[in-house]
Amino acid sequence: MVYENPDGVMIGLEIHVQLNKLATKLFCGCSTDYHTSEPNTHVCPVCMGLPGCLPVLNKRAVEYAIRIGLALNCEIVEQTQFHRKNYYYPDLPKGFQTTQYDYPIVSDGRVVIEGEDGEHVVRIRRAHMEEDPGRLMHMGSIEKSKGTLIDYNRSGMALIEIVSEPDMRSPREARRFLDKLRNILEYLDVFDSTLEGSMRVDANISIGGGDRTEVKNISSHKGAERALLYEIMRQKNIKRRGEKVVMETRHFDEARGVTISMRTKEEEHDYRYFPEPDLVPMRVGSWVEGILETLPELPDARRSRFISDYGMVDTHAKALTSDIRVADFYEEVASQVDPAAAAVWVSDVLKGELNYRDLNIASFTVEDMVKIIELVLSGKITEKGAVEIIRNILDEGGSPMDIVKEKGLLKVEGDVVDQAVEEVLKENPDALEDYFAGKEKSLNFLVGQVMKKTRGRADARSVREMMLEEIDKNYR
Amino acid sequence: MLDGLSDIKNKMGSSSAEEVVASYLEKIEKSDINAFTCIAEDAIDQAKKVDSLNIEGPLAGVPIAIKDNISTKGLSTTCSSAILDGYVPPYDAHVIERLRKAGAVIIGKSNMDEFGMGTSTETSTYGPTLNPWDSERVAGGSSGGSAAAVAAGQVPVSLGSDTGGSVRCPAAFCGAVGLKPTYGAVSRYGLVSYANSLEQIGPLANRVEDVAALMDVIGTYDNRDSTCVKHNAGYTDALQDDVEGLKIGVPAEYFGEGIDDNVQKLVWDAIGKFEDMGAEYTKVSMPNTPYALAAYYIIAMSEASSNLARFDGTRYGNRSEGENWHMMASKTRQEKFGAEVKRRILLGTYALSAGYHDKYYLKALKVRTLVKQDFERAFEDVDVLMAPTMPTPAFKIGEKMDDPLSLYLSDVNTVPINLAGVPSISVPCGFSEGLPVGLQVIGNYFDEATIIKAAHSFEKNTDHHTKLAGEVV
Numbered sequence: 001m002v003y004e005n006p007d008g009v010m011i012g013l014e015i016h017v018q019l020n021k022l023a024t025k026l027f028c029g030c031s032t033d034y035h036t037s038e039p040n041t042h043v044c045p046v047c048m049g050l051p052g053c054l055p056v057l058n059k060r061a062v063e064y065a066i067r068i069g070l071a072l073n074c075e076i077v078e079q080t081q082f083h084r085k086n087y088y089y090p091d092l093p094k095g096f097q098t099t100q101y102d103y104p105i106v107s108d109g110r111v112v113i114e115g116e117d118g119e120h121v122v123r124i125r126r127a128h129m130e131e132d133p134g135r136l137m138h139m140g141s142i143e144k145s146k147g148t149l150i151d152y153n154r155s156g157m158a159l160i161e162i163v164s165e166p167d168m169r170s171p172r173e174a175r176r177f178l179d180k181l182r183n184i185l186e187y188l189d190v191f192d193s194t195l196e197g198s199m200r201v202d203a204n205i206s207i208g209g210g211d212r213t214e215v216k217n218i219s220s221h222k223g224a225e226r227a228l229l230y231e232i233m234r235q236k237n238i239k240r241r242g243e244k245v246v247m248e249t250r251h252f253d254e255a256r257g258v259t260i261s262m263r264t265k266e267e268e269h270d271y272r273y274f275p276e277p278d279l280v281p282m283r284v285g286s287w288v289e290g291i292l293e294t295l296p297e298l299p300d301a302r303r304s305r306f307i308s309d310y311g312m313v314d315t316h317a318k319a320l321t322s323d324i325r326v327a328d329f330y331e332e333v334a335s336q337v338d339p340a341a342a343a344v345w346v347s348d349v350l351k352g353e354l355n356y357r358d359l360n361i362a363s364f365t366v367e368d369m370v371k372i373i374e375l376v377l378s379g380k381i382t383e384k385g386a387v388e389i390i391r392n393i394l395d396e397g398g399s400p401m402d403i404v405k406e407k408g409l410l411k412v413e414g415d416v417v418d419q420a421v422e423e424v425l426k427e428n429p430d431a432l433e434d435y436f437a438g439k440e441k442s443l444n445f446l447v448g449q450v451m452k453k454t455r456g457r458a459d460a461r462s463v464r465e466m467m468l469e470e471i472d473k474n475y476r
Numbered sequence: 477m478l479d480g481l482s483d484i485k486n487k488m489g490s491s492s493a494e495e496v497v498a499s500y501l502e503k504i505e506k507s508d509i510n511a512f513t514c515i516a517e518d519a520i521d522q523a524k525k526v527d528s529l530n531i532e533g534p535l536a537g538v539p540i541a542i543k544d545n546i547s548t549k550g551l552s553t554t555c556s557s558a559i560l561d562g563y564v565p566p567y568d569a570h571v572i573e574r575l576r577k578a579g580a581v582i583i584g585k586s587n588m589d590e591f592g593m594g595t596s597t598e599t600s601t602y603g604p605t606l607n608p609w610d611s612e613r614v615a616g617g618s619s620g621g622s623a624a625a626v627a628a629g630q631v632p633v634s635l636g637s638d639t640g641g642s643v644r645c646p647a648a649f650c651g652a653v654g655l656k657p658t659y660g661a662v663s664r665y666g667l668v669s670y671a672n673s674l675e676q677i678g679p680l681a682n683r684v685e686d687v688a689a690l691m692d693v694i695g696t697y698d699n700r701d702s703t704c705v706k707h708n709a710g711y712t713d714a715l716q717d718d719v720e721g722l723k724i725g726v727p728a729e730y731f732g733e734g735i736d737d738n739v740q741k742l743v744w745d746a747i748g749k750f751e752d753m754g755a756e757y758t759k760v761s762m763p764n765t766p767y768a769l770a771a772y773y774i775i776a777m778s779e780a781s782s783n784l785a786r787f788d789g790t791r792y793g794n795r796s797e798g799e800n801w802h803m804m805a806s807k808t809r810q811e812k813f814g815a816e817v818k819r820r821i822l823l824g825t826y827a828l829s830a831g832y833h834d835k836y837y838l839k840a841l842k843v844r845t846l847v848k849q850d851f852e853r854a855f856e857d858v859d860v861l862m863a864p865t866m867p868t869p870a871f872k873i874g875e876k877m878d879d880p881l882s883l884y885l886s887d888v889n890t891v892p893i894n895l896a897g898v899p900s901i902s903v904p905c906g907f908s909e910g911l912p913v914g915l916q917v918i919g920n921y922f923d924e925a926t927i928i929k930a931a932h933s934f935e936k937n938t939d940h941h942t943k944l945a946g947e948v949v
Contacts, residue, residue, distance in 0.1 A: 050547075090801055
């Protein structure tokens with residue numbers, strides 16, 4: 001199957017990733033652990049841009065940038081340097097942002113995603129380091145606000161801006177790329193995606209070779225997909241009317257699901273880039289090899305290993321590795337019980353129940369999962385009972401054994417089932433007749449009656465087998 | 477002859493730091509040369525602390541004036557600009573930390589050209605500093621307050637900053653000694669940036685030995701300035717009276733058009749003196765000197781346009797009222813910056829703009845490399861270079877204010893040094909019509925020792941530094 005891309009959609013993404021797992025900011029020693037703090041409590045003269053302050057580059061941030069570059073199959077530049085990007089905004093305390101311009105630390109990489117027609121390569125143009133500005137809090141809406149408060153806690157946080165080529169052909173591919181990227185970054189242990197503002201997306205989009213628009217500051221992957229869907233529709237409508245799409249910057253209104261024009265190209269800034277004189281150019285040299293050696297196993301490699309080591313199907317391997325925490329959880333479970341059963345229980349059942357409740361894997365313990373799988377495998381509870389335990393733990397808490405006792409989930413003994421089968425056959429001669437007349441469905445009805453009598457504690461498959469045996473023996 | 481650090485040490489033997497500081501405060505109070513933008517209210521308390529705790533640092537009890545662009549915790553730092561009026565930094569610059577540790581008493585902040593932009597201290601929002609030798613004349617700039625305070629005996633030592641000659645020019649105009657250290661020898665942490673890639677903090681005093689003593693204190697490594705370099709200092713150790721065999725280079729380009737005849741003569745006399753002392757000189761060529769001035773101003777203004785962006789009235793200093801942030805920031809900058817600062821911001825913005833960046837900024841960087849190569853080549857053959865610091869003695873107040881280009885031209889002999897980043901010292905070498913003239917001794921990278929030795933030897937064998945303002949006709 002080849003994806004034709006009927007509308008000629010081209011999507012390129014710029015993703016700002018906050019390196020929030022660093023202990024300190026990009027150019028000063030301020031703590032990065034500000035997310036639950038009072039405004040303007042994690043600041044110093046440097047990140048406040050007070051007169052006379054000078055930046056000192058965080059070495060660990062450079063290391064993280066190189067890790068990211070290596071994971072995205074990029075080239076790492078031999079010598080890197082910082083530039084000043086000059087513009088005025090109250091959240092930017094120095095009146096310029098220290099960023100990288102013509103020598104980004106990494107460039108020319110690639111990421112493989114699941115595209116519309118199988119594996120699809122998205123090229124990475126570059127990834128560079130820069131500092132985050134502060135945050136503005138408008139009192140009321142941005143247009144009508146009587147005052148604006150500024151929180152500089154975020155000012156100076158290290159960001160990596162990853163820029164893709166316009167290789168994505170649908171909003172779905174864009175979302176998959178973002179998911180894959182987050183996945184890789186989490187494996188690298190360079191950021192925590194659960195913190196606010198940890199990943200912010202600008203999307204460039206054009207259709208049919210026309211001018212592109214840029215949608216700025218999208219805060220979620222789902223939002224990116226929605227913004228792109230809207231933007232494609234909007235651009236198609238413009239073309240349908242015989243008009244031309246103009247190059248401009250747009251804002252995504254999350255609440256209404258629409259994009260709004262912010263500025264057209266005429267108003268684009270001249271950033272007057274020039275080399276940051278307070279930071280000397282830096283050679284990375286042999287440092288890269290050292291970092292390469294410490295690179296962890298990445299999602300694609302782990303997926304292949306899951307298939308080869310645990311013999312699971314690809315869909316399970318994919319589901320289990322798409323979040324490093326789930327993958328770690330699975331491997332811990334698999335080290336204690338049958339890995340094949342664990343794959344099914346974790347990927348099909350547990351993940352489904354978690355998604356339904358919008359919870360993450362941290363809401364469940366490896367210990368409980370192991371216990372539940374053991375109970376099923378030893379035949380003490382039914383699969384249905386196991387699902388009930390999982391739901392109970394998620395909704396009300398408790399331990400598997402307590403729930404088993406409390407709800408009487410232990411599987412009933414064989415003779416009770418035998419007896420139930422006999423009773424059901426006696427009580428339902430009409431259904432039996434129907435079965436003999438060729439209605440396969442009536443057998444399901446009979447099995448269901450047995451399940452009802454045993455209050456679900458019997459195994460449906462074996463009930464069916466016993467039922468057929470009994471019919472053969474006594475009713476033919 | 478004015479008191480130096482050794483004289484103060486002697487006095488401290490018989491009296492207290494408190495008395496010493498009080499006597500200097502009195503001199504400052506009586507003076508009308510406008511050398512200070514503010515006096516530290518706690519100066520006496522600082523001195524009392526030195527006395528009561530028996531602090532024995534190398535500068536114990538020594539009062540020092542600090543150029544008003546160096547951040548002092550709890551003491552106003554305005555860069556002589558209305559936009560920073562009322563700004564009190566919450567932190568000390570590296571050099572201030574070092575001075576406090578050495579027992580120095582920060583007595584006040586000295587006047588300067590607004591944000592260091594000028595060659596005469598006339599662009600200060602607090603008015604010009606007057607030259608102690610002639611109150612109708614400028615003190616030089618931009619560290620005019622720091623030089624005048626020293627030359628008038630209001631403090632024995634001071635700190636200035638030198639972006640294109642701002643320590644050496646006022647030193648020459650006021651008859652003081654001023655050192656521009658190698659770029660990277662002194663941490664810039666806490667120095668309010670004007671042109672980061674060019675400027676260095678430098679000491680001023682009436683004697684070479686005091687400049688060296690100050691360098692020993694401030695010239696230490698600081699990891700908060702990425703351009704600061706670890707190196708072996710030992711500035712005081714360099715104080716020797718011995719120039720036997722010293723190879724002096726005299727760059728012809730530094731004696732070109734616009735250099736006052738009298739100044740040229742005094743500098744050649746000084747070189748002759750060095751010959752008498754056992755040194756030898758050769759003429760050297762620095763062919764790219766003529767382009768240095770233009771390159772310097774483009775680079776300095778470009779960096780300045782970016783550095784001064786942060787002064788928008790939002791977070792500190794002084795603001796004008798506006799109906800929204802854009803208007804507030806715009807009006808603040810319009811009303812609180814002086815004309816010269818605005819001129820340089822605009823020119824720098826222009827030079828960095830798309831379409832002009834390559835034509836001006838990039839070209840200037842290329843010239844800078846060539847200028848640097850001139851110095852590297854010259855120092856293959858000679859130990860030091862000697863030239864006039866300033867092309868003329870101090871000019872009259874107001875004389876060049878309406879003609880910025882002619883003012884910029886007076887930096888012709890000082891700016892190449894900043895472009896290259898080499899060290900340079902200005903020492904008094906005589907008087908022209910009653911006004912001091914400075915000899916500039918330029919050294920190789922991190923070779924402050926040689927220029928300190930040369931300047932010290934010259935001082936020991938001449939008497940220019942012993943003259944007091946008013947004595948020379």
